[in-house]
Amino acid sequence: MIEPQILDHPKDLLLRKERIPHIWCPGCGLGSVLSALMDALRTSGLDLKNVAVVSGIGCTGRAAGYLNLDGFHTTHGRAIPYATGLKLANPDLTVIVFSGDGDLAAIGGNHLIHAARRNVDLKVICANNFNYGMTGGQGGPTTPRLARTTTTSYGNVEKPFNLVQLMAACGASYVARWTSAHPHYMKIAMGEMLKKEGFSFLEVIAPCPTNFGRRNKLRDIKLLQRYLEQAVLESQPDIAKADIELDSPILCGKFVDLERTSYLAALREAISAKVKVYDFRGDGRVPLEEAPVKPAAAKAPGKPAEVPSERPIIERPVQIKLAGLGGQGIGLCGLIIGRAAAIFDHNQAVYTQEYSPEARGGASASSIIVASGQIHAPYVTEPDIMVVMAQGAYNKYQKDVRPGSRLIIDKDLVRPKDLPDSVRIQAIPATRLAEEIGQKVVANIVILGFFTALVPHISLTAMQKALKGSIPKGTEELNLRAFETGYDYGRGGTSDRA
């Protein structure tokens, strides 16, 4: 006797059978959409190990969990950015987003438009049933005008999204619409999407008899029947006529199918031009060959420097504040002082900056604390030394000049007033000297040289080394001359109380 054999249905391989029966109602369109996707996947030739499905929340959101693939059931509205992370961290994956209209177009609407704009390589299937089915049939961004839902009892007054038009406008590579009454066309569209590079979008009009149909006099199978009757199938449908009203025709077909540079392709192209080897494998599983290190590393010294013999010992933390107008290079000055102390003198240095909302022109300050021991509080509160390069900055920070401190200024640009007698003023015509050298812009380096000559807390060697490592290539000569000019001016006797 021949034993009867029970064979698997071909689609069963793609289903987590232990999760069936599914949660969807009789007459719901979602089963047909899922079934079409399984057919498309089966005939796609893809290695299904590398196919991941991401869903948001809602009835449609459950789809990811019924497929025997890598499945991610995420938060409401966020399937697309989650999928973006999956795809970019492992470009070998084919990433499908399977979710509903409320999830993708309302709460997730921002992600939808941006993913289409970027043309990220995602296959988005949006089952549109015109309402929030799982939560009880409330109205949403695709609910047709005048339709009744549990939150539009008097008929919906809002104009719904025309999703295919929206996606086309945002730059999607592929845009199509079918209804769940068209399983064959759905499957063809999905098959095309699986092969497509870039962002592809399929809207499937799917009946929700339980919630949407019941409240709009289209109970049970009548809703599906209506979609079948109202559907207008065109080979070259006009996207301008794709609005959906309660009684309007539903224009179906393929609206967009273009060769557009996908996000990944664009990224690969842009970056491979600038970086020697570029591979998107984020998991480190693929060993990659070594390419030369970018000179960025050379900006800061690669090895700890030798401790200089003239390393200044600073018992008590010394607070230094540099002030000027935005663009005068006050920040760079502070940075060089900090680097000199922290890296080349082997002392401690803390550098902070004061920000003003203006990007340029406002008075700004950078502060450095140097010490041989630990520095605790990061802010300069009682400066021992102030360097001021502009009157505007002087006016703003004059309050910080305290008795007994040292004030270093650009003699031509700052007129100090109302100071305690005990303040020691040391002045240099930094901007004028910089102009004599050839460029006003190095006035900050002139004053830095002057500072180095006067202040014992940072060694000359350290300052020179830090300077060299902090200025743009090609400007070394000019900057070194500026530094020397300031330094010599300081060594040649300074004019107190200028």
Next chain:
Amino acid sequence: MGKDVLTGTYFLTGNEACAAGALAAGCRFFAGYPITPSSEIAERMSIRLPQVGGVYIQMEDEIASMAAILGASWAGAKSMTATSGPGISLMLENIGLGVMTETPCVVVNVMRGGPSTGLPTLVGQADVMQARWGSHGDYEIIALSPSSPQEAFDYTIRAFNLAETWRVPVILLMDEVVGHMRERVVIPEKKDIKVANRRGPSEPPGKFKIFKSKKDLIPEMPVAGQGYAVHVTGLTHDERGYPAIEWEAQEKLVSRLVQKIRLNSAKIASWEETGVEGAEIVLVSYGISTRICRAVREMAREKGINLGLLRLEIIWPFPEKRVREMAGRIKAFLTVEINYGQIALEVERCAAGKCLTRLVGHGGGTVHDPKKVFQAVEEIA
């Protein structure tokens, strides 16, 4: 390919050091959205990640950024995002998804003054409780608090290692000052940096249950594309990852999510004690406020007051047991933090009335004035 560890001595901001630490830890995916005072982390990652074969993407908002790093983690990449006040508020829902689905990732919150837009460029430490329980539902998380750019580098590596080991989003709570100040940062040789990686599946696909935990309560983690057909959901799920909407499943899952951190808190919690032995008063602090407390200790020493310091390197899990022990033999805890009492509440709870507990707090915008903290010390000394 470029080097992921640029060994050397640098003068870096905390934000730059954090990015360097991320790369050294193996981070290869960053998704973010610009926000002061954290943007320099994103800027640095956008330059550095392509050099080492990773991906940087600027998303449309912080919600998307957080979702993207979860996706990337499940694709096998170590992933990170960085943000501040308003941005971290937007990320919370997906941090909860990360907790529920045990997704390793690092979220940097460079804290600024709040609530709301608050003080975008100035310091605050008021997101400490939010880091712990900001997302809905019951969970435990790990949060670290660096106090210098060097620690920003070191702790970012620690954050990745903790995330990979315990399979939980780890929050790096960095203060605005730490993010923006520059100090010497030493980046060691690559071989001297300890890097932990998630435990992959020890069995082939088939019977393997992706959320069945081992003795240490941590499940092994297969990722997408390995053939395990992982089922990952934010719903309460069973060991297969399948939704299980019933109290028994909730009890089993949520208790494990909580216990894997709580029962292992002795292994995770990390703090530093200075001068605690014999001290009558102990300062409790973290992040930038720790440095103020060190200055206060020096002032106290000059006045002959024996002042201890308990500094939280890791804020969550909180060193409950240690604080309980200390409470029995000291006169007072003084919590120094830039808010109106968050960790102070934890200290008070653990001290359980066995010693005085006081807060020295303020609303943010600057660090504490050491003199004012010292005044508070003198008042109870």
